[in-house]
Amino acid sequence: MGNSDYVYPDRQSPHQVAVPPPQPFFKSFKNSLKETFFPDDPLRQFKNKPPSRKFLLGLQYFMPILEWGPRYSFEFLKSDIISGITIASLAIPQGISYAKLANLPPILGLYSSFIPPLIYAMMGSSRDLAVGTVAVASLLMGSMLGDEVNAAENPTLYLHLAFTATFFAGILQASLGLLRLGFIVDFLSHATIVGFMAGAATVVILQQLKGVLGLDHFTRSTDIISVLRSVFSQIHEWRWESAVLALFSSSSSSSPDTSELEERAESTVVWGFCIHLFVFFNSRADRHGHRRHCPRRRNSSGRSFAMLKQYHIDGNKEMVAIGTMNIVGSCFSCYLTTGPFSRSAVNVNAGCKTAMSNVVMALAVMFALLFLTPLFHYTPIVVLSAIIIAAMFGLIDYEATIHLWKVDKFDFMVCMGAYLGVVFASVEVGLVIAVAISVLRLLLFVARPRTFVLGNIPNSTIYRNVEQYPTTDSVPGILILEIDAPIYFANASYLRERLKSAGETSLQYVILHMTAVGNIDTSGISMLEEVKKTTDRRGLKLVFANPGSEVMKKLNKSKFIETIGQEWIYLTVGEAVEACHYKLHTCKPDSTSEEPQPWNKV
């Protein structure tokens, strides 16, 4: 095989590009609906089973406890008790602290670690998820409800609002799951989550300045400017004892001591114990490096652990379980719960085997509720603040942010957008900014596709992007362009301009490499028709290489294949170039109907 003018073995019969067989509209419609909503095919296991078996499978589908319950062994129980008690030791201080974040009575945090885990143990399909309240959701709830009702002035109404909000959050989660719309959460990218969590953590930490500095008055806004103004306008009220104590209790596991605590020695012991456990487990979870896998979304901590242990989690089903748990919980004085990643990581490290560990945790929390409730009256705010701050620092994943900057600047922008939005405006603004940037990126990808000029890789019939492969040779008289996105209304006119402006020199053929064009719509086809007219007028021949099945289907239906001529569509760029070469050297381009005319500028 020579370099420039080798003869292709079967030039006279290049491969045909196939138009896929037509599919009835409703069949293809059904298929695409199925791909959109049931990509994981959750009903596969029900196929070809007798009705009684189907009923049992259906029950097990919604109540996985029926599946693993009968196989439950004493060995499992031992592991689950250990892990259950471990996560309870996290759930108690965190529950109380996070309830404070939501401006709710601390005891609600414990209720929320009691009822929902029991529901999840029956309905959840993850074996590792530890159920409980989370800081960011608590903060969100507190700030959103605080806009409506002042918790201090009207505590009963505030409480009722909190339960109603939880109830409807549950309804929303369960319906998204039932309607198989869980994929909507895919639109929260990894970068969004990193930025959002770090921003929320920053806001939460700033809020704790009230407790840390022992301030009585504090702004109700969450943005950094209001908070700092509020803090620095009261410099004379700062209590250094309180700050030192907070620093001490958040950085070590020693027992705390405040002026309030002095009144009751018992609570000091309880709090000391809790913080000890908290810091211990937090650092342990860190050591195992779990925090590096930042949770993608609400129901993804379950999935991440499922991957470790290799079993399958259906995200939509998990959303139904978590939604039900919130619906039921809201009737029992619980507020918003989910499966926090950090606590689940502790659960896995402590060796949990099944969701029974949640039941054990619930029982431990119940024990705390029965016997330790009197102590909760004296909640030492400074210690709660310290607990929260220690937990929050774990959410600020600056290494992930550096990684984003290195690998993908756009993702970094998304992350910083979310962070700055949350810190300088509000949680909602941050979320909206991040989602808007992310979606804008998708739209820009489609609206501004790149067109590459391809060249021949020496001694082969392979044609590649000349920018990526600088050693390629250009083919004289032939311009080969690759389009790297679907051709849709959003980019049709942009591509038309690109294709028109390309190659102002004396050309004979323009080959469009279509492999990466996944789809085309009617605007795209109109654009190609215009390009065809322009190239005709300039005396150029338009040649297509390897259009995909969707594109061929559409081109066929719109009769554009007849316009361009089936013989000008080739399977590979190599074959197209070969055919052009042959025509170029043996005869004029066969444009009997459309004579090539010189392109006169008006």
Add this chain to the structure above:
Amino acid sequence: MGNSDYVYPDRQSPHQVAVPPPQPFFKSFKNSLKETFFPDDPLRQFKNKPPSRKFLLGLQYFMPILEWGPRYSFEFLKSDIISGITIASLAIPQGISYAKLANLPPILGLYSSFIPPLIYAMMGSSRDLAVGTVAVASLLMGSMLGDEVNAAENPTLYLHLAFTATFFAGILQASLGLLRLGFIVDFLSHATIVGFMAGAATVVILQQLKGVLGLDHFTRSTDIISVLRSVFSQIHEWRWESAVLALFSSSSSSSPDTSELEERAESTVVWGFCIHLFVFFNSRADRHGHRRHCPRRRNSSGRSFAMLKQYHIDGNKEMVAIGTMNIVGSCFSCYLTTGPFSRSAVNVNAGCKTAMSNVVMALAVMFALLFLTPLFHYTPIVVLSAIIIAAMFGLIDYEATIHLWKVDKFDFMVCMGAYLGVVFASVEVGLVIAVAISVLRLLLFVARPRTFVLGNIPNSTIYRNVEQYPTTDSVPGILILEIDAPIYFANASYLRERLKSAGETSLQYVILHMTAVGNIDTSGISMLEEVKKTTDRRGLKLVFANPGSEVMKKLNKSKFIETIGQEWIYLTVGEAVEACHYKLHTCKPDSTSEEPQPWNKV
């Protein structure tokens, strides 16, 4: 070359996939900004020119009349006078009718065909655009302002609001153009426009039932239900004479006659003349088939004609011109104007040469204003209705709708969404529905990419989608998958599930064909890392074929190339298969570090 086990000539040295040379961040950032906002490079002509020349070019850039004015000839003038008078004969009756649609005094319609064309003649770069008011914008203005102020009760305030709205519409258009954001209008697809225009035309026609049936009271809502209820609740008030006249004057070019008109004979003559011209030119424009190319967007009629005559139109610059024309117009009692496609088509057919035809039209309209104004007091509503209905039927492009159904069901949905939204709710609702469906389609394309299984085309090293090419042979022991979209956060978890569930049989290699993967973000890279782990655990080797430059760059930065091994990235599927075949037949897969393990289900 045999079929199953031929030997590739240079198997030992397959082509390397290149990592593109790293670009400084700000350079690539600048490039992508330029591609997004200046894809047409409007400043190209300013490069390497002396400052005085630059200044002249800059003036000509904003005032194209300085460019073509000096070259203006008497021949041009003759053509422009003919076409100018022709479009004036359209502008007068349409101006009056459309002003009625906006609930404005008819004379404003004439003002709007006087001042703005003069501005456009100086600033516009299209030689064919005829400036004037359009029905849909007038209707929109009427319905939106009507929500705020009742035109009958408070005419002065209504007028002021109309001018203010025009002013701000002009500011918006000019700023979008100046900020090079004209591409935003690309997001209105062809299908959206077809449905939206048909819906708006239906609404306008329904509104004319008031005039056609001679009703005194009429609903102020625009949706079909309110209108029909209003019409049929007043059956006893219908005036058949009026309806017959309307039918007659809209379907033929004979002179109209109404009870109101009888009072003044002159106006009958004027109106008859106008309708005659209107119907004549309307049918003429139809005959030339211009209406089939439905205007894509405001500034696209200019571009379509520019393509016919082969000169370049900068859409953003046109937006500046049209915006300025509205800003200036609003100060001279003009309301919203643009370049309507139908009138521009008439302009082209009448042989216009430059924007001077707009000046001629403006002068003709001024003549009408000076001498025919007394007649406008007796505006025969039924005739106006007939004019509007005749123009509106031209906007209902049912053939385009059938074409959409045949070629692309999704585009058809977009079109019907816009139509039904406009007809059953309001203009805004229709627009929002259509844009939402269009953008949803883009997002779904990215969120639910397709993965194809590739097979070998007999007697070649070409690998293609087995569904499109049923004659392909599968390669034993190797699964070849093609991904046809960029790998972004929105599809990363979907693709992970697809890749995991693919090929449950005994495989040795999974080849991912990446040509169509235009880009990847950090979520996508995490997904690939997970897939790599899963395949390792199942004892499979993950092989990449032809990742593009962006993908290679990201994979390199995130060190994923080291994870997968540079030697497992091939330039073509053929080379990848060949390498796998060789390893498969001569030795075990070289997994020294990661031993293949049987995949045990837990």
